[in-house]
Amino acid sequence: MMKEVEIYDVIIIGGSYAGLSAALALGRSLRNVLIIDSGIPCNRQTPYSHNFLTQDGKTPLEIATIGKEQVAQYETVQFHEDQVIKVKLLPEGFEVITAGGNNFKARKLIFATGVKDILPDIKGFAACWGISVIHCPYCHGYEFRHKKTGIIARGDRALHLASLVNNLTDQLSILTVGEADFKGEQLDKLGRNHIDVIETEIAEIIHDAGQVKEVIFKDGTSQRFDAIYAAVPFVQHALIPNKLGCELTEQGHIKVDNFQKTTIPGIYACGDNSTMMRSVASAVSTGNIAGAIANMELTLERF
Numbered sequence: 001m002m003k004e005v006e007i008y009d010v011i012i013i014g015g016s017y018a019g020l021s022a023a024l025a026l027g028r029s030l031r032n033v034l035i036i037d038s039g040i041p042c043n044r045q046t047p048y049s050h051n052f053l054t055q056d057g058k059t060p061l062e063i064a065t066i067g068k069e070q071v072a073q074y075e076t077v078q079f080h081e082d083q084v085i086k087v088k089l090l091p092e093g094f095e096v097i098t099a100g101g102n103n104f105k106a107r108k109l110i111f112a113t114g115v116k117d118i119l120p121d122i123k124g125f126a127a128c129w130g131i132s133v134i135h136c137p138y139c140h141g142y143e144f145r146h147k148k149t150g151i152i153a154r155g156d157r158a159l160h161l162a163s164l165v166n167n168l169t170d171q172l173s174i175l176t177v178g179e180a181d182f183k184g185e186q187l188d189k190l191g192r193n194h195i196d197v198i199e200t201e202i203a204e205i206i207h208d209a210g211q212v213k214e215v216i217f218k219d220g221t222s223q224r225f226d227a228i229y230a231a232v233p234f235v236q237h238a239l240i241p242n243k244l245g246c247e248l249t250e251q252g253h254i255k256v257d258n259f260q261k262t263t264i265p266g267i268y269a270c271g272d273n274s275t276m277m278r279s280v281a282s283a284v285s286t287g288n289i290a291g292a293i294a295n296m297e298l299t300l301e302r303f
């Protein structure tokens with residue numbers, strides 16, 4: 001049963017790592033907070049999450065559950081499972097409207113909404129995503145050390161990933177899925193490090209419960225792989241900040257300053273939606289800052 005609050009100090013949209021972290025700072029400051037979450041974090045298919053100190057190797061859900069339990073101990077924080085579909089600007093703050101037909105008001109808003117990865121239309125790719133088709137060497141590279149590894153990417157992005165993964169395995173190929181665009185010095189680096197470049201388009205990734213076994217190419221050839229890195233494009237999970245007038249960066253992140261403030265007063269963003277440094281640690285860190293700054297601004301308005 002939700003406690004009736006006429007106007008929340010802060011509504012946090014997105015209740016995964018970034019949102020929970022913001023809520024912790026605000027709950028500890030006795031702020032009336034509502035976290036609205038639609039329950040689809042980007043790492044939900046990954047079996048184990050790595051590289052977050054104290055929680056290395058836990059499942060994504062375990063980390064979020066511990067976070068939620070700790071935040072729920074602060075009685076001024078409330079949770080609501082729903083999807084926010086619209087936000088209206090009010091003289092005193094914001095009105096938040098959900099798909100479930102609820103309306104809530106708040107003085108400040110924190111968007112912790114994450115991003116949505118756009119997976120390529122390659123048979124088998126989606127089933128392996130987060131399991132053995134991975135986006136980040138820090139999160140999952142160690143588990144595939146010394147294994148036969150592919151990188152689906154082109155140009156500078158492919159070189160960047162190859163330079164990192166090269167330290168984890170010497171069985172490395174770049175799969176450009178079409179004509180490669182590497183030039184002089186890039187080709188020298190790939191040659192010096194014995195990294196193959198395969199240009200043939202991919203027909204299918206053969207896998208066993210998400211574990212890559214083989215890549216079948218469109219020319220009928222195939223190669224065995226244990227893991228594949230892929231640099232995939234993304235879109236904002238929630239388009240609302242942009243519709244409200246929050247500026248985006250060239251890369252498509254919500255533009256924030258060092259205090260997680262967006263370009264619209266009273267609106268903050270944290271986690272994946274506003275940084276290219278995608279990790280649980282970074283989401284928790286930026287959420288912590290957004291919560292503290294929202295609290296400070298509320299304090300300064302009244303003190």
Ligand SMILES: Cc1cc2nc3c(=O)[nH]c(=O)nc-3n(C[C@H](O)[C@H](O)[C@H](O)COP(=O)(O)OP(=O)(O)OC[C@H]3O[C@@H](n4cnc5c(N)ncnc54)[C@H](O)[C@@H]3O)c2cc1C
Nearest residue numbers: 014016018038039040042043050084114130271272279280
């Ligand atoms: C496959 C994969 C594996 C990963 N593995 C690791 C790893 O091992 N270690 C690591 O440190 N990082 C890992 N990451 C990165 C990490 O998962 C993200 O950096 C982290 O989840 C970002 O947290 P967030 O709170 O910003 O966003 P998310 O965790 O994506 O959560 C966003 C939340 O906002 C909600 N939401 C969005 N829009 C709305 C709306 N309109 N209304 C209500 N709720 C909304 C969503 O339902 C979701 O619950 C991985 C990422 C992927 C994609």
